[in-house]
Amino acid sequence: MANLIVSLSPHAHGNDSVERNMYGVIIALIPALIVSFLYFGVGSAIVCGTSVIACLFFEWAITKFLLKREKSTILDGSAIITGILLGFNMPSNLPIWIIIIGALVAIGVGKMTFGGLGNNPFNPALVGRAFLLVSFPAQMTTWPEAGQLASYTDATTGATPLAIMKDAIKSGDASVLDKLPNSLDMLLGNPGAGFGAGCIGEVCGAALILGLIFMLWKKIITWHIPVSIIGTVFVIAGLMHLANPIYANPVAVILSGGLLLGAIFMATDYVTSPMTAKGQIIYGVAIGFLTIVIRNFGSYPEGMSFAILIMNAFTPLINTYCKPKRFGEVAKK
Amino acid sequence: MKKYIDILINGLIKENPVFVLVLGMCPTLATTSSAINGLSMGLATCFVLICSNLVISLIKNITPDKVHIPVYICIIATFVTVLQMLLAAYVPEVNASLGIFIPLIVVNCIILGRAESFASKHGPIESIFDGIGIGLGFAFALTLLGGCREFLGTGKIFDLTVFPEDFGALMFVLPPGAFITLGFLTAIVNKIRGVKN
Numbered sequence: 089m090a091n092l093i094v095s096l097s098p099h100a101h102g103n104d105s106v107e108r109n110m111y112g113v114i115i116a117l118i119p120a121l122i123v124s125f126l127y128f129g130v131g132s133a134i135v136c137g138t139s140v141i142a143c144l145f146f147e148w149a150i151t152k153f154l155l156k157r158e159k160s161t162i163l164d165g166s167a168i169i170t171g172i173l174l175g176f177n178m179p180s181n182l183p184i185w186i187i188i189i190g191a192l193v194a195i196g197v198g199k200m201t202f203g204g205l206g207n208n209p210f211n212p213a214l215v216g217r218a219f220l221l222v223s224f225p226a227q228m229t230t231w232p233e234a235g236q237l238a239s240y241t242d243a244t245t246g247a248t249p250l251a252i253m254k255d256a257i258k259s260g261d262a263s264v265l266d267k268l269p270n271s272l273d274m275l276l277g278n279p280g281a282g283f284g285a286g287c288i289g290e291v292c293g294a295a296l297i298l299g300l301i302f303m304l305w306k307k308i309i310t311w312h313i314p315v316s317i318i319g320t321v322f323v324i325a326g327l328m329h330l331a332n333p334i335y336a337n338p339v340a341v342i343l344s345g346g347l348l349l350g351a352i353f354m355a356t357d358y359v360t361s362p363m364t365a366k367g368q369i370i371y372g373v374a375i376g377f378l379t380i381v382i383r384n385f386g387s388y389p390e391g392m393s394f395a396i397l398i399m400n401a402f403t404p405l406i407n408t409y410c411k412p413k414r415f416g417e418v419a420k421k
Numbered sequence: 422m423k424k425y426i427d428i429l430i431n432g433l434i435k436e437n438p439v440f441v442l443v444l445g446m447c448p449t450l451a452t453t454s455s456a457i458n459g460l461s462m463g464l465a466t467c468f469v470l471i472c473s474n475l476v477i478s479l480i481k482n483i484t485p486d487k488v489h490i491p492v493y494i495c496i497i498a499t500f501v502t503v504l505q506m507l508l509a510a511y512v513p514e515v516n517a518s519l520g521i522f523i524p525l526i527v528v529n530c531i532i533l534g535r536a537e538s539f540a541s542k543h544g545p546i547e548s549i550f551d552g553i554g555i556g557l558g559f560a561f562a563l564t565l566l567g568g569c570r571e572f573l574g575t576g577k578i579f580d581l582t583v584f585p586e587d588f589g590a591l592m593f594v595l596p597p598g599a600f601i602t603l604g605f606l607t608a609i610v611n612k613i614r615g616v617k618n
Contacts, residue, residue, distance in 0.1 A: 189590065197601060201604075201608075219590070222591060223592040225591070
Protein backbone atom coordinates (compact mmCIF):
# COMPACT_ATOMS: atom_id res chain seq x y z
CA MET A 89 0.00 0.00 0.00
CA ALA A 90 3.04 2.25 0.24
CA ASN A 91 2.61 3.28 -3.39
CA LEU A 92 -0.83 4.68 -2.75
CA ILE A 93 0.07 7.39 -0.23
CA VAL A 94 -0.79 10.77 -1.71
CA SER A 95 1.50 13.54 -0.55
CA LEU A 96 0.89 17.27 -0.60
CA SER A 97 1.02 19.14 -3.88
CA PRO A 98 2.86 19.99 -6.10
CA HIS A 99 2.62 16.67 -7.93
CA ALA A 100 4.75 15.53 -10.83
CA HIS A 101 2.90 14.29 -13.90
CA GLY A 102 3.36 10.58 -14.47
CA ASN A 103 3.29 10.81 -18.29
CA ASP A 104 0.79 7.97 -18.37
CA SER A 105 -1.57 8.00 -21.32
CA VAL A 106 -3.61 5.76 -23.60
CA GLU A 107 -0.93 6.01 -26.30
CA ARG A 108 1.90 5.12 -23.91
CA ASN A 109 0.16 1.93 -22.72
CA MET A 110 -1.04 0.94 -26.19
CA TYR A 111 2.42 1.33 -27.76
CA GLY A 112 3.81 -0.62 -24.79
CA VAL A 113 1.51 -3.52 -25.70
CA ILE A 114 2.60 -3.24 -29.35
CA ILE A 115 6.26 -3.49 -28.29
CA ALA A 116 5.36 -6.54 -26.21
CA LEU A 117 3.77 -8.10 -29.30
CA ILE A 118 6.90 -7.64 -31.42
CA PRO A 119 8.74 -10.85 -30.34
CA ALA A 120 5.70 -12.94 -31.27
CA LEU A 121 5.36 -11.02 -34.54
CA ILE A 122 9.01 -11.66 -35.47
CA VAL A 123 8.65 -15.34 -34.60
CA SER A 124 5.53 -15.55 -36.76
CA PHE A 125 7.45 -14.12 -39.74
CA LEU A 126 10.21 -16.68 -39.14
CA TYR A 127 7.74 -19.59 -38.99
CA PHE A 128 5.05 -18.65 -41.48
CA GLY A 129 6.96 -16.24 -43.75
CA VAL A 130 4.96 -14.58 -46.49
CA GLY A 131 1.63 -15.88 -45.21
CA SER A 132 2.09 -14.26 -41.82
CA ALA A 133 3.24 -10.97 -43.36
CA ILE A 134 0.21 -10.83 -45.68
CA VAL A 135 -2.32 -11.79 -43.00
CA CYS A 136 -0.99 -9.52 -40.23
CA GLY A 137 -0.30 -6.65 -42.63
CA THR A 138 -3.77 -6.79 -44.21
CA SER A 139 -5.40 -7.08 -40.82
CA VAL A 140 -3.58 -4.04 -39.36
CA ILE A 141 -4.14 -1.89 -42.45
CA ALA A 142 -7.82 -2.86 -42.68
CA CYS A 143 -8.40 -2.15 -38.96
CA LEU A 144 -6.76 1.27 -39.25
CA PHE A 145 -8.76 2.05 -42.38
CA PHE A 146 -12.13 1.09 -40.84
CA GLU A 147 -11.31 2.97 -37.63
CA TRP A 148 -10.48 6.09 -39.68
CA ALA A 149 -13.44 5.75 -42.04
CA ILE A 150 -16.04 5.11 -39.33
CA THR A 151 -14.75 7.92 -37.10
CA LYS A 152 -14.74 10.37 -39.99
CA PHE A 153 -17.84 9.49 -42.02
CA LEU A 154 -20.26 7.77 -39.63
CA LEU A 155 -19.53 9.26 -36.24
CA LYS A 156 -18.30 12.55 -37.78
CA ARG A 157 -15.82 13.19 -35.00
CA GLU A 158 -13.21 15.88 -35.42
CA LYS A 159 -10.38 14.01 -33.75
CA SER A 160 -9.11 10.90 -35.44
CA THR A 161 -8.29 8.01 -33.11
CA ILE A 162 -6.20 5.90 -35.46
CA LEU A 163 -2.93 6.95 -33.88
CA ASP A 164 -3.81 5.95 -30.31
CA GLY A 165 -2.53 2.45 -31.06
CA SER A 166 -5.66 0.53 -30.12
CA ALA A 167 -6.62 -0.21 -33.74
CA ILE A 168 -3.08 -1.42 -34.44
CA ILE A 169 -3.29 -3.81 -31.46
CA THR A 170 -6.70 -5.06 -32.61
CA GLY A 171 -5.22 -5.60 -36.09
CA ILE A 172 -2.18 -7.52 -34.84
CA LEU A 173 -4.23 -9.65 -32.43
CA LEU A 174 -6.82 -10.40 -35.11
CA GLY A 175 -4.02 -11.45 -37.46
CA PHE A 176 -2.49 -13.59 -34.69
CA ASN A 177 -5.83 -15.39 -34.35
CA MET A 178 -5.98 -16.48 -37.98
CA PRO A 179 -4.35 -19.27 -39.94
CA SER A 180 -1.58 -17.98 -42.22
CA ASN A 181 -3.32 -19.15 -45.41
CA LEU A 182 -6.51 -17.12 -44.97
CA PRO A 183 -7.72 -15.28 -48.12
CA ILE A 184 -7.47 -11.48 -47.97
CA TRP A 185 -11.22 -10.84 -48.34
CA ILE A 186 -11.97 -12.88 -45.20
CA ILE A 187 -9.35 -10.89 -43.27
CA ILE A 188 -10.99 -7.63 -44.38
CA ILE A 189 -14.44 -8.86 -43.30
CA GLY A 190 -12.91 -9.85 -39.95
CA ALA A 191 -11.39 -6.37 -39.53
CA LEU A 192 -14.71 -4.72 -40.43
CA VAL A 193 -16.56 -6.82 -37.85
CA ALA A 194 -13.86 -6.31 -35.20
CA ILE A 195 -13.70 -2.51 -35.55
CA GLY A 196 -17.21 -1.82 -36.88
CA VAL A 197 -19.35 -4.19 -34.83
CA GLY A 198 -17.03 -4.95 -31.92
CA LYS A 199 -15.82 -1.43 -31.17
CA MET A 200 -17.31 1.55 -33.00
CA THR A 201 -21.00 0.63 -32.60
CA PHE A 202 -20.49 1.04 -28.87
CA GLY A 203 -18.73 4.38 -29.29
CA GLY A 204 -15.06 3.51 -29.76
CA LEU A 205 -12.21 2.74 -27.39
CA GLY A 206 -13.30 2.53 -23.77
CA ASN A 207 -16.95 1.74 -24.45
CA ASN A 208 -16.72 -1.68 -26.06
CA PRO A 209 -18.00 -4.50 -23.81
CA PHE A 210 -16.16 -7.20 -25.79
CA ASN A 211 -12.58 -7.45 -26.99
CA PRO A 212 -12.82 -6.28 -30.66
CA ALA A 213 -10.21 -8.73 -32.00
CA LEU A 214 -12.07 -11.64 -30.41
CA VAL A 215 -15.41 -10.45 -31.77
CA GLY A 216 -13.78 -10.52 -35.23
CA ARG A 217 -12.33 -13.96 -34.67
CA ALA A 218 -15.53 -15.45 -33.27
CA PHE A 219 -17.48 -14.03 -36.22
CA LEU A 220 -15.06 -15.53 -38.74
CA LEU A 221 -14.90 -18.87 -36.94
CA VAL A 222 -18.69 -19.23 -37.05
CA SER A 223 -19.07 -17.76 -40.54
CA PHE A 224 -16.22 -19.45 -42.40
CA PRO A 225 -15.60 -22.65 -40.42
CA ALA A 226 -13.74 -24.42 -43.23
CA GLN A 227 -11.18 -21.67 -43.88
CA MET A 228 -10.74 -20.84 -40.18
CA THR A 229 -9.95 -24.39 -39.09
CA THR A 230 -7.36 -25.52 -41.61
CA TRP A 231 -3.96 -24.71 -40.25
CA PRO A 232 -0.81 -24.58 -42.39
CA GLU A 233 2.29 -26.26 -40.98
CA ALA A 234 4.97 -23.84 -39.80
CA GLY A 235 8.17 -23.50 -41.78
CA GLN A 236 6.72 -22.95 -45.28
CA LEU A 237 8.15 -19.49 -45.66
CA ALA A 238 7.37 -18.83 -49.32
CA SER A 239 3.80 -20.12 -49.47
CA TYR A 240 0.54 -18.32 -48.75
CA THR A 241 -2.77 -19.95 -49.69
CA ASP A 242 -1.02 -23.03 -51.13
CA ALA A 243 0.62 -24.07 -47.86
CA THR A 244 0.31 -27.67 -46.66
CA THR A 245 -2.00 -27.95 -43.68
CA GLY A 246 -1.66 -30.15 -40.64
CA ALA A 247 -3.27 -31.14 -37.35
CA THR A 248 -2.85 -28.79 -34.42
CA PRO A 249 -1.96 -30.15 -30.97
CA LEU A 250 -5.53 -29.24 -29.92
CA ALA A 251 -7.02 -31.36 -32.69
CA ILE A 252 -4.90 -34.30 -31.51
CA MET A 253 -6.15 -33.79 -27.93
CA LYS A 254 -9.75 -33.65 -29.17
CA ASP A 255 -9.23 -36.89 -31.12
CA ALA A 256 -7.91 -38.59 -27.99
CA ILE A 257 -11.00 -37.55 -26.01
CA LYS A 258 -13.42 -38.55 -28.78
CA SER A 259 -11.86 -41.94 -29.39
CA GLY A 260 -11.19 -42.54 -25.68
CA ASP A 261 -7.75 -43.83 -26.64
CA ALA A 262 -4.83 -42.32 -24.69
CA SER A 263 -2.24 -43.56 -27.20
CA VAL A 264 -3.44 -40.90 -29.71
CA LEU A 265 -1.73 -38.39 -27.43
CA ASP A 266 1.67 -39.88 -28.30
CA LYS A 267 1.45 -37.86 -31.52
CA LEU A 268 1.70 -34.66 -29.47
CA PRO A 269 5.03 -32.90 -29.77
CA ASN A 270 7.07 -32.66 -26.59
CA SER A 271 6.54 -29.65 -24.36
CA LEU A 272 9.86 -27.94 -25.11
CA ASP A 273 9.05 -27.95 -28.84
CA MET A 274 5.63 -26.52 -28.06
CA LEU A 275 7.17 -23.78 -25.92
CA LEU A 276 9.58 -22.76 -28.66
CA GLY A 277 7.27 -23.68 -31.52
CA ASN A 278 10.09 -25.50 -33.29
CA PRO A 279 9.04 -25.80 -36.96
CA GLY A 280 11.70 -28.42 -37.59
CA ALA A 281 9.94 -30.86 -35.24
CA GLY A 282 7.42 -31.65 -37.95
CA PHE A 283 4.49 -29.86 -36.40
CA GLY A 284 3.65 -26.30 -35.51
CA ALA A 285 0.31 -25.97 -37.21
CA GLY A 286 -1.85 -23.33 -35.57
CA CYS A 287 -2.85 -19.68 -35.60
CA ILE A 288 -0.08 -17.26 -36.52
CA GLY A 289 0.38 -15.94 -32.99
CA GLU A 290 0.01 -19.10 -30.95
CA VAL A 291 2.83 -21.32 -32.15
CA CYS A 292 5.61 -19.93 -29.97
CA GLY A 293 4.87 -19.75 -26.25
CA ALA A 294 8.32 -18.38 -25.40
CA ALA A 295 7.82 -15.21 -27.48
CA LEU A 296 4.46 -14.57 -25.82
CA ILE A 297 5.97 -15.05 -22.36
CA LEU A 298 8.70 -12.56 -23.30
CA GLY A 299 5.91 -10.08 -24.09
CA LEU A 300 4.29 -10.81 -20.70
CA ILE A 301 7.57 -10.14 -18.87
CA PHE A 302 7.96 -6.84 -20.73
CA MET A 303 4.40 -5.73 -19.89
CA LEU A 304 4.82 -6.68 -16.22
CA TRP A 305 8.14 -4.83 -16.08
CA LYS A 306 6.62 -1.69 -17.63
CA LYS A 307 3.55 -2.07 -15.33
CA ILE A 308 1.24 -2.11 -18.36
CA ILE A 309 -0.68 -5.04 -16.88
CA THR A 310 -0.66 -6.73 -13.49
CA TRP A 311 0.00 -10.42 -12.94
CA HIS A 312 -3.49 -11.29 -11.70
CA ILE A 313 -5.29 -12.19 -14.93
CA PRO A 314 -2.59 -14.23 -16.76
CA VAL A 315 -1.49 -16.07 -13.62
CA SER A 316 -5.02 -16.91 -12.49
CA ILE A 317 -6.00 -18.19 -15.96
CA ILE A 318 -2.88 -20.32 -16.40
CA GLY A 319 -2.99 -21.55 -12.78
CA THR A 320 -6.64 -22.60 -13.05
CA VAL A 321 -6.06 -24.41 -16.32
CA PHE A 322 -3.01 -26.16 -14.84
CA VAL A 323 -4.92 -27.38 -11.77
CA ILE A 324 -8.08 -28.52 -13.60
CA ALA A 325 -6.20 -30.09 -16.51
CA GLY A 326 -3.84 -31.79 -14.03
CA LEU A 327 -6.73 -33.30 -12.07
CA MET A 328 -8.42 -34.51 -15.27
CA HIS A 329 -5.16 -36.01 -16.53
CA LEU A 330 -4.67 -37.89 -13.26
CA ALA A 331 -8.28 -39.11 -13.28
CA ASN A 332 -8.24 -40.27 -16.90
CA PRO A 333 -5.14 -40.38 -19.17
CA ILE A 334 -7.17 -39.61 -22.34
CA TYR A 335 -6.94 -35.97 -21.19
CA ALA A 336 -3.57 -34.47 -22.11
CA ASN A 337 -1.01 -33.51 -19.47
CA PRO A 338 -1.46 -29.99 -18.05
CA VAL A 339 1.79 -28.54 -19.43
CA ALA A 340 0.78 -29.52 -22.97
CA VAL A 341 -2.70 -28.08 -22.39
CA ILE A 342 -1.23 -24.73 -21.36
CA LEU A 343 1.26 -24.57 -24.22
CA SER A 344 -1.20 -25.62 -26.92
CA GLY A 345 -3.62 -23.43 -28.80
CA GLY A 346 -4.30 -19.81 -28.04
CA LEU A 347 -4.20 -20.15 -24.27
CA LEU A 348 -1.03 -18.13 -23.68
CA LEU A 349 -1.92 -15.60 -26.37
CA GLY A 350 -5.39 -15.13 -24.87
CA ALA A 351 -4.25 -15.09 -21.24
CA ILE A 352 -1.46 -12.59 -21.84
CA PHE A 353 -2.76 -10.25 -24.52
CA MET A 354 -6.52 -10.60 -24.91
CA ALA A 355 -7.99 -11.31 -21.47
CA THR A 356 -5.93 -8.42 -20.08
CA ASP A 357 -7.49 -5.78 -22.37
CA TYR A 358 -8.12 -2.81 -20.05
CA VAL A 359 -11.57 -1.98 -21.34
CA THR A 360 -13.09 -5.44 -21.05
CA SER A 361 -11.49 -6.82 -17.88
CA PRO A 362 -12.42 -6.08 -14.24
CA MET A 363 -10.72 -3.18 -12.48
CA THR A 364 -9.82 -4.53 -9.04
CA ALA A 365 -7.30 -7.25 -8.25
CA LYS A 366 -9.98 -9.40 -6.61
CA GLY A 367 -12.24 -9.03 -9.63
CA GLN A 368 -9.40 -9.88 -11.99
CA ILE A 369 -8.70 -13.12 -10.15
CA ILE A 370 -12.39 -14.17 -10.28
CA TYR A 371 -12.37 -13.29 -13.98
CA GLY A 372 -9.18 -15.23 -14.66
CA VAL A 373 -10.29 -18.34 -12.77
CA ALA A 374 -13.62 -18.34 -14.64
CA ILE A 375 -11.87 -17.99 -18.02
CA GLY A 376 -9.56 -20.88 -17.19
CA PHE A 377 -12.46 -23.05 -16.11
CA LEU A 378 -14.61 -22.25 -19.18
CA THR A 379 -11.66 -22.86 -21.52
CA ILE A 380 -11.14 -26.36 -20.15
CA VAL A 381 -14.87 -27.10 -20.28
CA ILE A 382 -15.16 -25.97 -23.93
CA ARG A 383 -11.95 -27.71 -25.00
CA ASN A 384 -12.80 -31.04 -23.40
CA PHE A 385 -16.60 -31.18 -23.70
CA GLY A 386 -17.53 -28.64 -26.39
CA SER A 387 -17.74 -29.09 -30.13
CA TYR A 388 -14.87 -26.71 -30.95
CA PRO A 389 -11.28 -27.79 -30.23
CA GLU A 390 -10.34 -24.34 -28.88
CA GLY A 391 -12.33 -22.60 -26.15
CA MET A 392 -10.08 -19.70 -25.17
CA SER A 393 -11.67 -17.04 -27.35
CA PHE A 394 -15.23 -17.99 -26.39
CA ALA A 395 -14.29 -18.17 -22.69
CA ILE A 396 -12.84 -14.64 -22.81
CA LEU A 397 -15.91 -13.30 -24.65
CA ILE A 398 -18.27 -14.91 -22.12
CA MET A 399 -16.35 -13.43 -19.20
CA ASN A 400 -16.19 -10.02 -20.95
CA ALA A 401 -19.97 -10.04 -20.65
CA PHE A 402 -19.66 -10.64 -16.88
CA THR A 403 -17.09 -7.90 -16.33
CA PRO A 404 -19.60 -5.15 -15.37
CA LEU A 405 -21.17 -7.55 -12.84
CA ILE A 406 -17.77 -8.44 -11.37
CA ASN A 407 -16.94 -4.73 -11.13
CA THR A 408 -20.19 -4.10 -9.25
CA TYR A 409 -19.46 -6.77 -6.65
CA CYS A 410 -15.75 -6.09 -6.24
CA LYS A 411 -15.71 -2.39 -5.43
CA PRO A 412 -12.73 -1.33 -3.37
CA LYS A 413 -13.56 -0.01 0.08
CA ARG A 414 -13.94 3.75 0.08
CA PHE A 415 -11.45 5.73 2.15
CA GLY A 416 -12.72 6.00 5.71
CA GLU A 417 -15.39 3.33 5.29
CA VAL A 418 -15.51 0.74 8.06
CA ALA A 419 -15.83 -2.91 7.06
CA LYS A 420 -19.13 -4.53 8.08
CA LYS A 421 -18.76 -6.99 10.95
CA MET B 422 -61.26 8.01 -45.13
CA LYS B 423 -58.17 9.99 -44.07
CA LYS B 424 -58.58 8.62 -40.56
CA TYR B 425 -58.26 5.04 -41.82
CA ILE B 426 -55.22 5.83 -43.94
CA ASP B 427 -53.59 7.48 -40.92
CA ILE B 428 -54.21 4.33 -38.88
CA LEU B 429 -52.68 2.25 -41.67
CA ILE B 430 -49.58 4.45 -42.00
CA ASN B 431 -49.24 4.56 -38.22
CA GLY B 432 -48.99 0.76 -38.06
CA LEU B 433 -46.68 0.48 -41.04
CA ILE B 434 -44.15 3.13 -40.13
CA LYS B 435 -44.68 5.25 -37.02
CA GLU B 436 -45.50 2.32 -34.76
CA ASN B 437 -43.75 -0.41 -36.69
CA PRO B 438 -44.07 -3.39 -34.31
CA VAL B 439 -40.50 -4.61 -34.80
CA PHE B 440 -38.35 -1.51 -35.23
CA VAL B 441 -40.29 0.95 -33.07
CA LEU B 442 -42.44 -0.95 -30.56
CA VAL B 443 -39.90 -3.83 -30.38
CA LEU B 444 -42.67 -6.38 -29.90
CA GLY B 445 -42.86 -9.99 -31.06
CA MET B 446 -39.10 -10.55 -30.86
CA CYS B 447 -39.37 -14.34 -30.65
CA PRO B 448 -40.73 -14.93 -34.19
CA THR B 449 -38.71 -11.95 -35.46
CA LEU B 450 -35.41 -13.47 -34.43
CA ALA B 451 -36.27 -17.11 -34.98
CA THR B 452 -38.05 -17.23 -38.33
CA THR B 453 -36.09 -14.71 -40.39
CA SER B 454 -33.32 -16.99 -41.62
CA SER B 455 -34.49 -16.25 -45.17
CA ALA B 456 -36.65 -13.63 -46.87
CA ILE B 457 -39.39 -16.10 -47.80
CA ASN B 458 -39.64 -17.41 -44.24
CA GLY B 459 -39.86 -13.87 -42.90
CA LEU B 460 -42.55 -12.96 -45.42
CA SER B 461 -44.70 -16.03 -44.71
CA MET B 462 -44.42 -15.54 -40.96
CA GLY B 463 -45.34 -11.86 -41.34
CA LEU B 464 -48.37 -12.58 -43.53
CA ALA B 465 -49.54 -15.38 -41.23
CA THR B 466 -49.40 -13.03 -38.24
CA CYS B 467 -51.10 -10.32 -40.30
CA PHE B 468 -54.05 -12.64 -41.07
CA VAL B 469 -54.56 -13.58 -37.43
CA LEU B 470 -54.20 -9.96 -36.34
CA ILE B 471 -56.86 -8.65 -38.76
CA CYS B 472 -59.39 -11.37 -37.81
CA SER B 473 -58.80 -11.13 -34.05
CA ASN B 474 -58.91 -7.31 -34.10
CA LEU B 475 -62.26 -7.41 -35.91
CA VAL B 476 -63.90 -9.95 -33.59
CA ILE B 477 -62.53 -8.40 -30.41
CA SER B 478 -63.75 -4.94 -31.38
CA LEU B 479 -67.21 -6.39 -32.23
CA ILE B 480 -67.62 -8.05 -28.83
CA LYS B 481 -65.89 -5.37 -26.76
CA ASN B 482 -69.14 -4.23 -25.13
CA ILE B 483 -70.28 -7.67 -24.01
CA THR B 484 -66.88 -8.91 -22.78
CA PRO B 485 -66.76 -8.99 -18.95
CA ASP B 486 -63.74 -7.02 -17.82
CA LYS B 487 -62.54 -9.68 -15.38
CA VAL B 488 -62.07 -12.36 -18.04
CA HIS B 489 -61.15 -10.26 -21.05
CA ILE B 490 -57.63 -11.71 -21.45
CA PRO B 491 -58.83 -15.38 -21.56
CA VAL B 492 -61.55 -14.34 -24.02
CA TYR B 493 -58.97 -12.64 -26.29
CA ILE B 494 -56.65 -15.64 -26.11
CA CYS B 495 -59.49 -18.00 -27.07
CA ILE B 496 -60.38 -15.83 -30.06
CA ILE B 497 -56.75 -15.57 -31.17
CA ALA B 498 -56.23 -19.32 -30.69
CA THR B 499 -59.27 -20.03 -32.85
CA PHE B 500 -57.88 -18.03 -35.76
CA VAL B 501 -54.41 -19.53 -35.33
CA THR B 502 -55.94 -23.01 -35.57
CA VAL B 503 -57.83 -21.97 -38.71
CA LEU B 504 -54.60 -20.55 -40.16
CA GLN B 505 -52.56 -23.63 -39.36
CA MET B 506 -55.12 -25.95 -40.98
CA LEU B 507 -55.20 -23.72 -44.06
CA LEU B 508 -51.40 -23.68 -44.31
CA ALA B 509 -51.17 -27.44 -43.80
CA ALA B 510 -53.76 -27.99 -46.54
CA TYR B 511 -52.60 -25.53 -49.21
CA VAL B 512 -48.91 -24.70 -48.58
CA PRO B 513 -47.52 -27.63 -46.56
CA GLU B 514 -43.90 -26.62 -47.25
CA VAL B 515 -44.41 -23.22 -45.55
CA ASN B 516 -46.11 -24.97 -42.66
CA ALA B 517 -43.16 -27.33 -42.35
CA SER B 518 -40.49 -24.61 -42.49
CA LEU B 519 -42.20 -22.38 -39.90
CA GLY B 520 -43.07 -25.36 -37.70
CA ILE B 521 -43.73 -24.54 -34.05
CA PHE B 522 -43.80 -20.79 -34.71
CA ILE B 523 -47.28 -20.98 -36.29
CA PRO B 524 -48.99 -22.28 -33.12
CA LEU B 525 -46.89 -19.81 -31.15
CA ILE B 526 -48.66 -16.90 -32.87
CA VAL B 527 -51.27 -17.42 -30.12
CA VAL B 528 -48.90 -15.95 -27.57
CA ASN B 529 -47.42 -13.33 -29.92
CA CYS B 530 -47.45 -10.13 -27.89
CA ILE B 531 -48.22 -7.93 -30.92
CA ILE B 532 -51.65 -9.52 -31.34
CA LEU B 533 -52.62 -9.39 -27.67
CA GLY B 534 -51.06 -5.92 -27.46
CA ARG B 535 -53.19 -4.57 -30.31
CA ALA B 536 -56.29 -6.24 -28.83
CA GLU B 537 -55.68 -4.55 -25.50
CA SER B 538 -54.54 -1.16 -26.70
CA PHE B 539 -56.55 -0.69 -29.89
CA ALA B 540 -59.33 -3.15 -30.77
CA SER B 541 -60.96 -3.05 -27.33
CA LYS B 542 -61.30 0.74 -27.59
CA HIS B 543 -62.15 1.34 -31.26
CA GLY B 544 -64.81 0.36 -33.77
CA PRO B 545 -64.59 -2.66 -36.09
CA ILE B 546 -63.54 -0.81 -39.31
CA GLU B 547 -60.77 1.09 -37.55
CA SER B 548 -59.62 -2.14 -35.90
CA ILE B 549 -59.40 -3.87 -39.28
CA PHE B 550 -57.24 -1.03 -40.63
CA ASP B 551 -55.05 -1.17 -37.53
CA GLY B 552 -54.69 -4.92 -38.06
CA ILE B 553 -53.71 -4.41 -41.70
CA GLY B 554 -51.25 -1.63 -40.84
CA ILE B 555 -49.53 -3.37 -37.95
CA GLY B 556 -49.65 -6.75 -39.71
CA LEU B 557 -48.09 -5.41 -42.90
CA GLY B 558 -45.56 -3.46 -40.85
CA PHE B 559 -44.59 -6.71 -39.14
CA ALA B 560 -44.47 -8.58 -42.47
CA PHE B 561 -42.36 -5.79 -44.01
CA ALA B 562 -39.90 -5.80 -41.09
CA LEU B 563 -39.58 -9.59 -41.12
CA THR B 564 -39.06 -9.69 -44.88
CA LEU B 565 -36.43 -6.96 -44.69
CA LEU B 566 -34.63 -8.71 -41.83
CA GLY B 567 -34.89 -12.11 -43.55
CA GLY B 568 -33.71 -10.60 -46.84
CA CYS B 569 -30.65 -8.99 -45.25
CA ARG B 570 -29.73 -12.16 -43.40
CA GLU B 571 -30.23 -14.37 -46.43
CA PHE B 572 -28.25 -11.99 -48.63
CA LEU B 573 -25.30 -11.62 -46.24
CA GLY B 574 -25.35 -15.25 -45.18
CA THR B 575 -25.82 -17.12 -48.45
CA GLY B 576 -25.63 -14.51 -51.19
CA LYS B 577 -29.25 -15.03 -52.24
CA ILE B 578 -32.49 -13.07 -52.03
CA PHE B 579 -35.72 -15.08 -52.36
CA ASP B 580 -33.50 -17.95 -53.56
CA LEU B 581 -32.10 -15.86 -56.43
CA THR B 582 -28.31 -16.04 -56.33
CA VAL B 583 -26.62 -12.64 -56.19
CA PHE B 584 -23.10 -13.77 -55.33
CA PRO B 585 -21.63 -17.27 -54.84
CA GLU B 586 -22.59 -18.97 -51.59
CA ASP B 587 -18.94 -19.56 -50.62
CA PHE B 588 -18.58 -15.83 -49.95
CA GLY B 589 -21.56 -15.66 -47.59
CA ALA B 590 -20.89 -15.25 -43.87
CA LEU B 591 -22.74 -18.20 -42.33
CA MET B 592 -23.08 -16.27 -39.06
CA PHE B 593 -25.96 -14.23 -40.45
CA VAL B 594 -28.13 -17.30 -41.03
CA LEU B 595 -27.43 -18.52 -37.48
CA PRO B 596 -29.14 -16.97 -34.40
CA PRO B 597 -26.35 -14.48 -33.48
CA GLY B 598 -26.71 -12.95 -36.95
CA ALA B 599 -30.37 -12.21 -36.23
CA PHE B 600 -29.46 -10.07 -33.23
CA ILE B 601 -26.69 -8.20 -35.07
CA THR B 602 -28.86 -7.54 -38.15
CA LEU B 603 -31.86 -6.47 -36.05
CA GLY B 604 -29.64 -4.06 -34.09
CA PHE B 605 -28.24 -2.44 -37.21
CA LEU B 606 -31.62 -2.25 -38.98
CA THR B 607 -33.21 -0.64 -35.90
CA ALA B 608 -30.36 1.87 -35.81
CA ILE B 609 -30.88 2.70 -39.49
CA VAL B 610 -34.67 3.03 -39.03
CA ASN B 611 -34.13 5.30 -36.01
CA LYS B 612 -31.75 7.42 -38.06
CA ILE B 613 -34.36 7.75 -40.84
CA ARG B 614 -37.11 8.58 -38.33
CA GLY B 615 -34.83 11.24 -36.87
CA VAL B 616 -34.77 9.85 -33.34
CA LYS B 617 -32.16 11.46 -31.09
CA ASN B 618 -31.06 9.57 -28.01
